Amino acid sequence: MFDGSLRANLVLSLPALALAALLTILTSLLSPAFLTEANLGNLATRLLPLGLVALAQAIVLFAGRIDLSVGTIMSLATAIMALGSLNLGWAAVPLTLVAGVACGLFTAAGVILLRINPLVMSLATAAIVKGVTLLLLPSPGGEVDYVFYELVFEREALFGPPLLICLAAYALMFLLLGWSRMGRAIYAFGSDAKAAFANGVSGARVDLVVYGAAGGIAALAGLFLSIRILSGDPLIGEPYTLDSVSAAILGGVALQGGRGSVAGVLFAALALVLVNNMFNLLGLDTNLQAIAKGLIFVGALVFFMRTSKSEA
Amino acid sequence: MSLAPFIAQLRPSAASLRALGLLVLLLALLLVSSGAFSGQQLLDNARQAAPLGIIVLAQALILMMGRLDLSVGATAGLANVVLATSFAGDMANIGTALALTLIFGLAVGLANGLLVVVLRIPAFLATLAMSLIIAGGLLVFTGGSPRGSIPASFRVVTEGWIAGVLPWSVVVWALVAGLLSVLVHFTMTGRRMLLSGANMRAARLNGIASDRMVILAFMLSSLLATLGGILLSAITGMATIGIADSYTVDSIAAAVIGGALFSGGVFLPLGAALGALILFILQSLLYVLSLPPAAKFIMQGAIIVVALALANLKKER
Amino acid sequence: AEKFSVGYDIYFGGNSWSVQLYKEFEAEAARQADTVDVTYTESELKVDKQIANIEDLLTKGVKAIIVTPISPTALIPTLKKARAKGVKVVLLASKIRSQDYDALVTVNDEDFGKAGAEWLVKALNGKGKIIALNGISGISASDDRWAGAKEVFAANPDIKVVSAVDASWDYAQAKVAVSNLLAANPEIDGIWSQGGAMTLGAIDAFDAARRALVPMTGEDNNGYLKRWVALKDKGFTSVAPSKPTWLGSESLLVAIKLLKGESVEKNTIFPPPMITDANVASIVRTDLSDSFWSNTRLSDEQVRAAFKD
Amino acid sequence: MTEVSQDKTPRLSVSTMSKAFGRNPVLRGVSFTLERGEVLALVGENGAGKSTLMNIISGGLAQDSGSMTLDGLDYRPARPVEAMRRGVAIAHQETAIMPDLTIAENIYFRREPRNALGLLRQARMHADCTALLAGLGFALDPRALGHSLPAAERQLVEIARAIERRPKLLVLDEPTASLSAHAAETVLALMARLKEQGTSIIFISHRMSEIMDAADRAVVLKDGALTLEARRGDFDRDDLIQAMVGRTLTMVFPERPAPSSKAKPVFELQSAGNAQLPPMTLALRSGEILGIAGLEGQGQRPLARALCGADPFTQGTILIDGKAASLSSPAAAIASGVASIPDDRKHDGLALSLPIRMNMSLFAISEKARFGFLPLRAERSFAQDARARFSIRSTDLEQPVGELSGGNQQKVVFARWLAHVPKILVLYEPTKGVDVQSKSEIYHLVGELAAKGVGVIVISSDLIELIGLSDRILTLYEGRLSGEVERAAFSEERIMALASGPADMAREAAHV
Numbered sequence A: 001m002f003d004g005s006l007r008a009n010l011v012l013s014l015p016a017l018a019l020a021a022l023l024t025i026l027t028s029l030l031s032p033a034f035l036t037e038a039n040l041g042n043l044a045t046r047l048l049p050l051g052l053v054a055l056a057q058a059i060v061l062f063a064g065r066i067d068l069s070v071g072t073i074m075s076l077a078t079a080i081m082a083l084g085s086l087n088l089g090w091a092a093v094p095l096t097l098v099a100g101v102a103c104g105l106f107t108a109a110g111v112i113l114l115r116i117n118p119l120v121m122s123l124a125t126a127a128i129v130k131g132v133t134l135l136l137l138p139s140p141g142g143e144v145d146y147v148f149y150e151l152v153f154e155r156e157a158l159f160g161p162p163l164l165i166c167l168a169a170y171a172l173m174f175l176l177l178g179w180s181r182m183g184r185a186i187y188a189f190g191s192d193a194k195a196a197f198a199n200g201v202s203g204a205r206v207d208l209v210v211y212g213a214a215g216g217i218a219a220l221a222g223l224f225l226s227i228r229i230l231s232g233d234p235l236i237g238e239p240y241t242l243d244s245v246s247a248a249i250l251g252g253v254a255l256q257g258g259r260g261s262v263a264g265v266l267f268a269a270l271a272l273v274l275v276n277n278m279f280n281l282l283g284l285d286t287n288l289q290a291i292a293k294g295l296i297f298v299g300a301l302v303f304f305m306r307t308s309k310s311e312a
Numbered sequence B: 001m002s003l004a005p006f007i008a009q010l011r012p013s014a015a016s017l018r019a020l021g022l023l024v025l026l027l028a029l030l031l032v033s034s035g036a037f038s039g040q041q042l043l044d045n046a047r048q049a050a051p052l053g054i055i056v057l058a059q060a061l062i063l064m065m066g067r068l069d070l071s072v073g074a075t076a077g078l079a080n081v082v083l084a085t086s087f088a089g090d091m092a093n094i095g096t097a098l099a100l101t102l103i104f105g106l107a108v109g110l111a112n113g114l115l116v117v118v119l120r121i122p123a124f125l126a127t128l129a130m131s132l133i134i135a136g137g138l139l140v141f142t143g144g145s146p147r148g149s150i151p152a153s154f155r156v157v158t159e160g161w162i163a164g165v166l167p168w169s170v171v172v173w174a175l176v177a178g179l180l181s182v183l184v185h186f187t188m189t190g191r192r193m194l195l196s197g198a199n200m201r202a203a204r205l206n207g208i209a210s211d212r213m214v215i216l217a218f219m220l221s222s223l224l225a226t227l228g229g230i231l232l233s234a235i236t237g238m239a240t241i242g243i244a245d246s247y248t249v250d251s252i253a254a255a256v257i258g259g260a261l262f263s264g265g266v267f268l269p270l271g272a273a274l275g276a277l278i279l280f281i282l283q284s285l286l287y288v289l290s291l292p293p294a295a296k297f298i299m300q301g302a303i304i305v306v307a308l309a310l311a312n313l314k315k316e317r
Numbered sequence C: 001a002e003k004f005s006v007g008y009d010i011y012f013g014g015n016s017w018s019v020q021l022y023k024e025f026e027a028e029a030a031r032q033a034d035t036v037d038v039t040y041t042e043s044e045l046k047v048d049k050q051i052a053n054i055e056d057l058l059t060k061g062v063k064a065i066i067v068t069p070i071s072p073t074a075l076i077p078t079l080k081k082a083r084a085k086g087v088k089v090v091l092l093a094s095k096i097r098s099q100d101y102d103a104l105v106t107v108n109d110e111d112f113g114k115a116g117a118e119w120l121v122k123a124l125n126g127k128g129k130i131i132a133l134n135g136i137s138g139i140s141a142s143d144d145r146w147a148g149a150k151e152v153f154a155a156n157p158d159i160k161v162v163s164a165v166d167a168s169w170d171y172a173q174a175k176v177a178v179s180n181l182l183a184a185n186p187e188i189d190g191i192w193s194q195g196g197a198m199t200l201g202a203i204d205a206f207d208a209a210r211r212a213l214v215p216m217t218g219e220d221n222n223g224y225l226k227r228w229v230a231l232k233d234k235g236f237t238s239v240a241p242s243k244p245t246w247l248g249s250e251s252l253l254v255a256i257k258l259l260k261g262e263s264v265e266k267n268t269i270f271p272p273p274m275i276t277d278a279n280v281a282s283i284v285r286t287d288l289s290d291s292f293w294s295n296t297r298l299s300d301e302q303v304r305a306a307f308k309d
Numbered sequence D: 001m002t003e004v005s006q007d008k009t010p011r012l013s014v015s016t017m018s019k020a021f022g023r024n025p026v027l028r029g030v031s032f033t034l035e036r037g038e039v040l041a042l043v044g045e046n047g048a049g050k051s052t053l054m055n056i057i058s059g060g061l062a063q064d065s066g067s068m069t070l071d072g073l074d075y076r077p078a079r080p081v082e083a084m085r086r087g088v089a090i091a092h093q094e095t096a097i098m099p100d101l102t103i104a105e106n107i108y109f110r111r112e113p114r115n116a117l118g119l120l121r122q123a124r125m126h127a128d129c130t131a132l133l134a135g136l137g138f139a140l141d142p143r144a145l146g147h148s149l150p151a152a153e154r155q156l157v158e159i160a161r162a163i164e165r166r167p168k169l170l171v172l173d174e175p176t177a178s179l180s181a182h183a184a185e186t187v188l189a190l191m192a193r194l195k196e197q198g199t200s201i202i203f204i205s206h207r208m209s210e211i212m213d214a215a216d217r218a219v220v221l222k223d224g225a226l227t228l229e230a231r232r233g234d235f236d237r238d239d240l241i242q243a244m245v246g247r248t249l250t251m252v253f254p255e256r257p258a259p260s261s262k263a264k265p266v267f268e269l270q271s272a273g274n275a276q277l278p279p280m281t282l283a284l285r286s287g288e289i290l291g292i293a294g295l296e297g298q299g300q301r302p303l304a305r306a307l308c309g310a311d312p313f314t315q316g317t318i319l320i321d322g323k324a325a326s327l328s329s330p331a332a333a334i335a336s337g338v339a340s341i342p343d344d345r346k347h348d349g350l351a352l353s354l355p356i357r358m359n360m361s362l363f364a365i366s367e368k369a370r371f372g373f374l375p376l377r378a379e380r381s382f383a384q385d386a387r388a389r390f391s392i393r394s395t396d397l398e399q400p401v402g403e404l405s406g407g408n409q410q411k412v413v414f415a416r417w418l419a420h421v422p423k424i425l426v427l428y429e430p431t432k433g434v435d436v437q438s439k440s441e442i443y444h445l446v447g448e449l450a451a452k453g454v455g456v457i458v459i460s461s462d463l464i465e466l467i468g469l470s471d472r473i474l475t476l477y478e479g480r481l482s483g484e485v486e487r488a489a490f491s492e493e494r495i496m497a498l499a500s501g502p503a504d505m506a507r508e509a510a511h512v
Ligand SMILES: Nc1ncnc2c1ncn2[C@@H]1O[C@H](COP(=O)(O)OP(=O)(O)OP(=O)(O)O)[C@@H](O)[C@H]1O
Pocket: D021, D026, D044, D045, D046, D047, D048, D049, D050, D051, D052, D053, D093, D393, D403, D404, D405, D406, D407, D408, D433, D435
């Protein structure tokens, strides 16, 4: 079933799996509150936005690109939901997702048509999206229909809607990236863009697909965030940009592209959520938490760089 | 004796000329919108842009090496806290204060260099991790509220004008740019850095101590970021956590507006200076026009897109 | 007697005001060590981290939560859940847009903005061109203070706001902004500022432009008060409304009352204490750090420890 | 009726094809035709425009003017995929192997077998690949990842992929450049088989013997213009060279006196080795050119890397001029007087984004630098001389070296050492992808250096080159020296036998 390069990529996700498992075991041993249904439900709820935005980032990274605008796209999504959900009802959902995809396509257009370095182009998109969001919603507010909340977050259970949505998104991407020609083209392009072009891959199409998908998924993450806070917030998404990169790297995705699997990213996002929960439940010093996260990040870097292909 | 080779090294590049065009356009806008804008005011703007300008030089140097330094903002912020703490408001401490601040800066650069060279972590991530470590360290060390202050007499570095016509900080900025130019274009060390940046493996095989060159570049970068932080401190007179965080992204934007390439091999101090001024004047323009911050972000993004699109379209032809 | 388990979320640890707010709480908790047992979490100004922290405090089983909401709306569902479990919710220094809390302890940011604006209008005899220096759009303290001030200025049509800029409560940004605005405007008669550091930036910008100082509003941080006192002889006039950090201490006292079942005002909204030209000299502490905020219940020793002087 | 007319239309006809990069014309009105089942050899110096022409034919580049027909129909592929759809496949000179995909995934890329749901069938694909490779006679593991492959294997994958597409027209751009003689023969045999099946082939090589063997038709380009088109039998080796360089090249290899056997050894290895290299003993005399031959992957790379200090010797003794020396790093090797030319110029030799000037002047400026400052005037004049001396084709000295053709890039690497005459010169595949004219220039330079007393070690898979250049040839087999032949006894058969390991050596002994 797992054959070819897929197998090699899955191997890269094992360290993140191990880390997530270790944190789970450690916290459940030290805190009786950990394994309660309510806490597990909370964890699933927190995993949803982080997991989705990390997935968005991972897809872009597979193609050897990076998207530093995912966080501001999340903020934009919360703004659109907060302004639109009461008047437009369900129509606000597709509107939000379309806006996210459009942001991604804007980045791709700059990369393709104007040949701007993808990192810089995504920074430019981030600035513009942030500006637009602040125009729409200068300060936190608006209102998201409670109906959405009831649907997604009301039930506090491990296997509630948040976890199922997150797993479904990952499963779908796992299938598309591992078993479709487009997925193979994305990996090939990230692995060596020139070689992929010579073999008939259209770089423009890859950019459109990965940035468009990332924009859409980031908007989805923002959408759930807005439901969770029942409002919009023009700055709420920003910290997620860095977190999405951290989760992807921790999950074994190579910055140079072409390597890693979404499975690793899911485990890594879970591990990041668990670290915070562990510190709070065990009542550990909050300063230590920042240091622990830093150490995990640097540790992952060192670990993956040792096994990395590039020498220089 | 022909001077041609020397002049050739210093010829302003097309990128710098484009940046100059953009700057003139912004200045014209500023003039029209504020009704009054003198050369004096331009110099005054340059005076205040000097910290960013020097940090952009740091970024441009690392971009020349084909890498990225995401810790320049954090490093400048570190300099701000260390300087204020060790000055403790007393000019008598100037020796220790400056020495300590520079040592911290060099240590950051050394650590960056070692992470990149020894542990082979991509510079992008190594310096990102470094900036997180600095931010965490400062919070732990200061408990959120740094103490100390910069004595007023030190603040002449950024407040003072030579004979009332030339600000000190502009002189410092120009001097740093000039020295870097000489380093890169006229010295063996600079050439070795350039070659190491362009192809580390080839440089090593040709007997260049390229690991050392990369470390040196990161140390220079952090040193410049520290210098930027010192100038910034002289402007503010006090310590603030995260004061220079926005400088990281701004330095990248300014450097690429000024013609720096991600693929490395290019060093344009003039372009870098113009890039810094463009961002600064843009900000001024927004203040004067009383535009909301939303406009600032949109214009910043748009300027980056336009500047790079112009550069790339030129290249096509 | 059994101690109450209480959770406190440090909303931010990155500036001296937020640190002092937390230290006031901590000092009060030490005084009440026989009554309460506190668990701390830290949100780093991230809304969803704050939500997660509160959820974790609930999981831990605290009986009361004291929180400074980072967003006026984001916490509502979570706080609703907390109250449904019988946990007391005390909001400290910041409001939410619903009634899902048991007590609010704060100084109204609109009142803060208003107080400064009213003083400025009076100082200018109801006529003049001014600059407004705000914090960060999107952060409620900044938006609310400006909303309060705007109301006052709107009621005085002869006051013209030449420009309202976001300077992030930052000295350097304020200085750059004011420098530019001075260059573009031959006449500026007053500065309304919602932060002391920004007022310092404005003062230095006036100095650099060799323009005479105009009336400016400030804030009660010691560094600003020192400067104000120094400039007073030269005719500088100012006012410092305050959002006192002792709100931190007050919030714990209110929480304890709630836990003991005593009756408590739902909204304890203090008027902003004002420092004026008349009393500034007696309030400034030249022997203490610039970072320190004047309206405090901390002892000098505690202040020195907090700011490591 | 249609059948007959189809048979008569040429497979490919190219007419008045022109292309310029910037102001630099690379192709000038090139026209030729290619029939079905025919092998066309495309010959020309480095930078003559061969790869550019092939890139146009395979959809990687667009021409400025000119037209093509394929089987009589208009043909102007806008992208590589379009060319593939029309039945044109290319094995690039710069192999286009995706490093993170397996060999099978590379070969079947975008042609993967799929199930009813449109999902890829990975296991099936790897099985198909095993069969395909066996049929082609390539010993490759379909599950190996691209980045683990040495150059020769990448080349084979590139060829296999092109053939798997069952093209009507197959373009092979220097397919044999990095192959051992044995593997090259496999490829030539494959070409013969494909030709039988009606495939038309365009074949580019700088090896004259291969061209003379394989070509049904030869087309020669010089500076982007066609200088010869001839059918088999109507041209010989000299005609090709004449058309390529504009004159007959009588002396490809330098005429050199045999080095005195009394000359002192300048360089000795005594049981020197490291983890990848068993201990080895050899001696090189001053002024001697020592060839090292071997099949692909017999320790050439570890030996070359040890000699240049990149993966240093960890045991044994190294003597230079009779004194113990250390080659513990590239810098130490250079300081001890050992110069090396790497085989992989793009990765190990050049800073591609920097100008030719900076790439050439590395040692020249080190010698002339004063107080750490660059001697800019000396640098410029050195670079000008070196460019003229090697006739390097470029717009000017400031052109980024990455824009030069491969052969010209190699000359830039060589030019660097003009400024710094070493004691020992180590050449590893010095003329890979280099045209005859430049080859001849490089060989003469090597000869001159040897005449000055430099000891030269040439590690090469090109036997003709070794035989023409060396005074003595050693053979490598599994990392050990397996034989030694003096100039008087040179013959391809003998060297091949020694290089093929013990079994063949025994057979060889029996024959004698
Ligand atoms: N994309 C490009 N931009 C600029 N110049 C180019 C480009 N591609 C090729 N050239 C130039 O065109 C000329 C022809 O190159 P080409 O690769 O076709 O030569 P070639 O005949 O294949 O040489 P070789 O034998 O070395 O492979 C060279 O001078 C090269 O520098």
